[in-house]
Amino acid sequence: MRAHEAGALHGQAGDHGPAWLRVPDDVNALVPVLWSEHVARAEDGALRVAGLDVRELAQEFGTPAYILDEADFRNRARAFREAFAPATVYYAAKAFFSVAVARWVLEEGLSVDVSTGGELAVALAAGVPGERLVFHGNNRSAAELGRAMDANVARIVVDSYDEIERVARVAAERGIRQRVIVRVTVGVEAHTHEFIATAHEDQKFGLSLAGGAADEAVRRILAAPSLELVGLHSHIGSQIFDTAGFEIATRRLLGMLHRLRGEHGIELPEVDLGGGFGIAYTTQDDPQPPRVLAESMRAIVERECAALGMDVPHVSIEPGRAIAGPTTFTLYEVGTVKDVALDGGRRRTYVAVDGGMSDNIRTALYDASYSATLASRRSDAGPVLSRVVGKHCESGDVVVKDEFLPADVAPGDLVAVPGTGAYCRSMASNYNHVPRPPVVAVRDGAARVLLRRETEQDLLRLDTGLDVEEGA
Ligand SMILES: *Cc1c(COP(=O)(O)O)cnc(C)c1O
Numbered sequence: 001m002r003a004h005e006a007g008a009l010h011g012q013a014g015d016h017g018p019a020w021l022r023v024p025d026d027v028n029a030l031v032p033v034l035w036s037e038h039v040a041r042a043e044d045g046a047l048r049v050a051g052l053d054v055r056e057l058a059q060e061f062g063t064p065a066y067i068l069d070e071a072d073f074r075n076r077a078r079a080f081r082e083a084f085a086p087a088t089v090y091y092a093a094k095a096f097f098s099v100a101v102a103r104w105v106l107e108e109g110l111s112v113d114v115s116t117g118g119e120l121a122v123a124l125a126a127g128v129p130g131e132r133l134v135f136h137g138n139n140r141s142a143a144e145l146g147r148a149m150d151a152n153v154a155r156i157v158v159d160s161y162d163e164i165e166r167v168a169r170v171a172a173e174r175g176i177r178q179r180v181i182v183r184v185t186v187g188v189e190a191h192t193h194e195f196i197a198t199a200h201e202d203q204k205f206g207l208s209l210a211g212g213a214a215d216e217a218v219r220r221i222l223a224a225p226s227l228e229l230v231g232l233h234s235h236i237g238s239q240i241f242d243t244a245g246f247e248i249a250t251r252r253l254l255g256m257l258h259r260l261r262g263e264h265g266i267e268l269p270e271v272d273l274g275g276g277f278g279i280a281y282t283t284q285d286d287p288q289p290p291r292v293l294a295e296s297m298r299a300i301v302e303r304e305c306a307a308l309g310m311d312v313p314h315v316s317i318e319p320g321r322a323i324a325g326p327t328t329f330t331l332y333e334v335g336t337v338k339d340v341a342l343d344g345g346r347r348r349t350y351v352a353v354d355g356g357m358s359d360n361i362r363t364a365l366y367d368a369s370y371s372a373t374l375a376s377r378r379s380d381a382g383p384v385l386s387r388v389v390g391k392h393c394e395s396g397d398v399v400v401k402d403e404f405l406p407a408d409v410a411p412g413d414l415v416a417v418p419g420t421g422a423y424c425r426s427m428a429s430n431y432n433h434v435p436r437p438p439v440v441a442v443r444d445g446a447a448r449v450l451l452r453r454e455t456e457q458d459l460l461r462l463d464t465g466l467d468v469e470e471g472a
Helices: 054-061 070-084 099-105 117-125 142-150 161-174 213-222 244-264 292-307 323-326 360-364 458-460 465-471
Strands: 039-041 047-049 066-070 086-092 111-114 133-135 155-158 178-185 189-192 192-197 227-233 237-240 269-273 315-317 328-341 347-353 385-391 398-406 414-418 437-441 445-452
Touching: 039 099, 047 054, 054 066, 054 328, 054 414, 054 445, 066 070, 070 086, 070 099, 070 292, 070 315, 070 323, 070 437, 099 111, 099 117, 099 445, 111 117, 117 133, 117 142, 133 142, 142 155, 142 161, 155 227, 161 178, 161 213, 161 227, 178 213, 178 244, 189 244, 189 465, 192 244, 213 227, 213 244, 237 244, 237 385, 244 269, 244 292, 292 315, 315 328, 347 398, 360 398, 398 414
Parallel strands: 066 437, 086 111, 086 315, 111 133, 133 155, 155 178, 178 227, 189 237, 227 269, 269 315, 347 385
Antiparallel strands: 039 047, 066 328, 189 192, 328 347, 328 414, 385 398, 437 445
């Protein structure tokens, strides 16, 4: 991940925070790129989403809650599909998934990328047909693979020799020929604005191109009668803003595709270029719209194919974050506010909310940056450097490391953190026995719960201690 000027979580940052953080002219103003399309601050000072007042949403659904702008989600999904057509756009379910989300994605003409039996189960429950699914993963059991095959999953991406053997065996047991794609590690690793083209390959995913493992995988698949090799896949990273990394990855992938013709006489019809398109979490991020990404990726593929003298293969992409991320904000209620003295007479305000690392682990896990705003009212107080923290027993329980919030933020206020639609609910935990928040979809002035709030009863249901006592 990017090195932050703020350094480690235990802040050396002064009153001004990290270098990229601007003192806002108006602490009430929303920065449009950070918010979904239908979020605005109303005349009365409180945020509205698709016409609904966040104070009423908090009243009805409680806090914390993930508030998802459904039309914005659909628009982003459709924008990717239209911009990249005729490419297949697989929505990466791991970003955020539910039955309703699977149906929106289908209705908008996308397909779905699942990577575990659990994600597959949700897709199938939602009625996603097998031909609209690609199955990823690096260690799927025979049972998971079997369920995928029984659902006629169109493509299984294989990630190791063991999986090739396992997929071949499970397919042979069913008397079918399963279509597979090889996940190739092309030696490009991209994060944010930078990438390394000679990334060392000391990681669990994929089969190395440079090391020959990808070629060996191809040989093994071609030797397995129950497998049909249809393409090559590469996923170079996440939260990428620049297509330069994709360019090198695409060149290497297409180079391999071309070489396989000569060596094995096979013409693989597909390349899957993965996901990883970046979104704005703070004002330092500057994402490109799908149309611009698509144009530059199309140009890259066409140029490379022309140079190799081959037809353009069918292309797939797998955006997750770029569709789900910006659609959602987390609505929290402030519980305590603490002014902490730092070195040199500087101060930082700690605003503790009623959630934390259980509903957003990305700050602690990736040193990710987020933004926040006072959501329930407008304030005339000056901006102070604040840190939004949670209620967990962990000093790393930080949601937003650095943000300017009004100096009068107080218990009972609502704070909204945008950009939490991807990898927040899907990575949520029950740490400290905190029940996971609901996901509430809002559209045209109506709200509906996609995933309900967990209850303490839900947590106790897994705990067999009471059963034992009752049975004794
Ligand atoms: C995580 C992942 C994606 C989606 O990544 P985003 O950053 O959410 O776009 C796509 N494909 C594969 C194989 C992945 O592992």
